[in-house]
Amino acid sequence: MNNLSSWRYTTLGILITALAIFVVVQMLRIQLSPQAQALRDKGELYSGAWTTLTPARGQIYDRWGNLLAGNNTVYEVGIVLAEIENPSTIALAMNAVVDADYDEVFSAASTLASDEAVYATLARFVTEEQKLRLEQLAEEMEAAYSNRGDTNRPSLAGITFDPRLQRSYPEKDLASNILGFVNWEGQGFFGIEEKFNDDLAGSPKRVWIPFDPNRVEEFPEVPEGTSLILTIDRTIQAEVEEVVESAIKESGSDSATIVVMDPETGDILAAATSPRLDLNEFWRYDEIFVDSTPFNRVVSETYEPGSIFKVLTMAAALDSGAVKPKTTFLDTGMIEIGGTIIRNWNSGAWGPQDMLGCMQHSLNVCLAWVATEVGANLFYQYMQDFSIGHLTGVDMAGENPGRLKLPGDEDWYEADLGTNSFGQGVAVTPIQFVMAVSALANEGKMVHPRIVLSMISDGRQYNTNSRISGTPISAKTAQRITDMLATSLETESSDALVDGYRMAGKTGTAEIPTPFGYTSNQTNASFVGWGPVDDPKLLVFVWLEKPTTSPWGSVVAAPVFRQVVERLVVLMNIPSDQMKVELLGSQ
């Protein structure tokens, strides 16, 4: 009996052991099989998700910290196909709330869920208000129809919202030409947004986020995009843009451009031009900027400046010693240079004129003679020192270098020396000309135009410094030409005169070249001025393109300069010359 029991127990033990060994072997076989590996790999796919951590795009401020470009939340609306109850309701709601195409949404929502079809995007960049409306609709439907047994009950089940940041511009079209814009894909176009796109956008990082809370890891730190503080003063920019609009209306011009610079630091306080775009509606770009209209004329558009260029010619002549303020020139009404006859703007002969008279009456003949006195090589050397024909390097995208033909160039002729002296046959951008003139307003030191005051990166602010780009003329020459131009304005009772403030400036009227020469009646009217002359705090450049009420810069551009300065002296707290004397006296 005992032997029998022992045999039975032994057999049972062997069987159970064999079974256990079989189970273990089978487990190992399954674990080590290729199918198991495939299953593990598949499981790994669902154990987390690759996510791109996109830093918030850096903000842009004006010089006083007012936000010009920020971010706000928009949503991608999608649907989880397996959870959809009623595609028609979803299509109707999307059509009503976000104006999505009914057929497209219905088609997407009607897709049967499968391994390949899990999720569909219905709309991108849906606003917070639209998202709230959709959520409200979903709740209302749930409350009204949840008890209905009908499988086709109205329902927005399946809709999901994925938030993300999108650029916003609180000031709408203010300084739009300077800022540029960011498209749906986050790419900056024009202006600051394009020039600093990489810095503003930051560096997105792609990370694996496990769903298993036991495997959670610290997210890598993704530094936010660099923020920028511009030199622009929001209030000055707004005032100047207002003047641009009124100037276009009053002069019947195609466009107007005004640049305001601090001649001591090179800070661009305002740079207004037309047309402008509400940057929150950047998709209207094609509608507003038709026929290759430049986005920002300040840096992208070149033009022949005409008589305002004479300030550079005279500065070069005075600085080189070719002429002195009292040097007399007998104006006979014409001069021949390189076989080309040059005449005055009114084709008249103005008789004996000193250099003040030449500038005051804007005599082409006199300035052409002055250029010949300087000599071609030296004249063009001065123009290059003034950075004419070169990029200024201002931090805005799309800068145009302009064109200055030089002796030795295939298309340079001796006659060019004469015509260039009064701003014909030379192409400059407004920013380039402003930079050149800053030398006259800043004791001979030409300042680099600065648009970015500071950069904020990793929580720290880095301030930029103003830079001197060169000293094309001496301080004495700068003072002389400033006095000469201030006197010139006073003597001719120019419309540019500002009550209480002595300003220096020069008008310009340039014919617009056509393929057949200067045959058009259309002009570019300009004015460049700076002041107060004893300590210049502002430099203002005005350009009206093809004015219709009058072709002359003295008639249409000079009053615009006055309007701008009248507002600037208030906004910049610049006391009148008389008040300054009184204040100093009281001290």
Next chain:
Amino acid sequence: MYRVENITQAYSQAPWRKQLQWIGLFMLAMIMVAMVAGIYLSVSAQASTAGREIQIMYADMDEMRRNIENMESKIAFLVSNAEMEKRAEKLNFSPVAADEIFYILVPGYSKPGQVTLANPSGNERPAVPTISPEYTQSLFDWLQERVFDPASPLVREVAP
């Protein structure tokens, strides 16, 4: 010889008592295993809860960052130049002309300098982990630290 066997038998434990001891030992082992398993389960559950909390906190941080950006944009819209002009007009303010301004000398007054929106460069802080070690350290790591570095603080301050 017979006497020795009798004595041995007299002092040996009864079979049922041996069985009971074995069962007791087995049960003790089982209870210990259950206790270890229970502690392991409890610690794992706490770790999972903490991990889940971290995930939620990251999501909250993300949402808060977006909310901050939203708020900043909303404030900027509300105090934009156009809005402020409208408000000023509503309050019967009008632009001042140059000849309406009277300047006075204020000794010691200096014009407002450049706007500061962040710390100036140079004040760099060393990077420190933002997750407390309590969330990442294993029990073994903690024991090792307590044994080999008992002076280390029990709670560490981490940067926000």
